[in-house]
Amino acid sequence: MCSSYIPSKLDTELFWDRERTRERSISEVPPGFPDIIQSPLVWKGSDIHPKVREWKVDLCGDEITAIDAAVFAFEKKYGENLAELTSSTFELPTEFSQRLRKLSDQLYRGVGFQIIHGLDPTKYTPRQKMIMYVGVTAHVCPQRGSVDVAGKGVVGKLTGCLPRRLRAKPPPSFSNSFHTDNCAIMAFYYLDVAPLSGWTLLSSIWQTYNELAASKLEVLHTLAEPWVLDTFKPLSIQPPRHVRPLQRVVGSDKIPVLFRFSRYPVTGFQRERSADRDAADAVQFIAARNAITLPVIAGDVLLVNDMALFHAREGFHDGGVPLKRHLVKMYFRDPEQGWAIPPSMEREWKTAYLSGSDDGRVKKEEIWECTYWPGLEELSMLNG
DSSP: OOOOSHHHHOHHHHHHEEEEEEEOOOOOTTTTOSSOOOOOOOHHHHHHTOGGGEEEEOOOOHHHHHHHHHHHHHHHHHHTTTGSTTTTTTTOOOOHHHHHTTTTOOOOOSSSSEEEOOOOOGGGGGHHHHHHHHHHHHHTTTTOOOTTTSSSSSSSSESSOOOGGGGSSOOOSSSSOOOOHHHHHHHHEEOOOOSSEOEEEEEEEHHHHHHHHHHHHHHHHHHHHHHOOOOOSOOTTTTEEEOOOOOOOOOOOOOOOOOOOOOOOHHHHOOOOHHHHHHHHHHHHHHHTTTTOOOOOOOOEEETTTTTTEEEEEEEEOOOTTTSSEEEEEEEEOOOTTTOOGGGGHHHHIIIIIOOTTTSSSOOBBEEESSSTTGGGGGGGOOO
């Protein structure tokens, strides 16, 4: 079994060697779960990589000009009050707004992700970058959520900087470990990218499910059991979580199974169960085999259906430049298309989304961190 939650090439080879000789002990999926999932959200990276028109939007000159005008108009009217950002206050031409709105269809009923390409982050101030990012995304998914455990911070930062105490065992955001966050639509704005590697990887959750149902049924049974996961945070901030990584959502025809997962809390246990480790390995290596590597550059905005896709990031070299790799993470949701959630998720969903209104106007206090400061990542929710 893999000794670390950051898998190596050798770990991958050993896993697939074991799979060729392993005996099957279970013959049916867990009660109530589907034998196979059929959906446009079920894909292999090699199949959709050539279909660029399904997942990449190239902005034209007029659209970029309209975005610039909307940034300056919002700043002039609302100043530093970013909580006022909605699709209504970030005004775009009707046709362009409708084009962005249709991207939600691809997020919920298509391939599950979209790259908005053509923006130049160097021409904006830090605050203008946030206005542009949130304003454009609000036209796709109107409701934004919080990314921290307190339910107030709406901005997360992924950089090349990492606190010393985490460098020996970095969190999922710094590794090639496939995982989910705790949101509906996850967005990244690439302020800058590493000069070497550091690519974002996506993989279909339901493709992973289908392959587990076909060849590793014991893993599905393990994932459908109740788990207790360490958050690696002080108890006062976020106590251990009681979860079922794999769940059926009763009464929903949009989401056949819900999969919330990360290797980090599993392999970080002082007392480990071999079944847990086997499940973590199976999810990791199947997801990696079917992943797509995204061709993003500085200025791109990526939107991902976090309930349908795993994500990971390759290791990277920042060339010795602090904050060279710099991503801004936010959570969004489309109330018109949003999927149902099980009762076990209602508390965290309320913290992240339901205290805000469907049109994006906020009914709670928001904290906007437009610039990075060391330790900011410690306030984020546990990935997976």
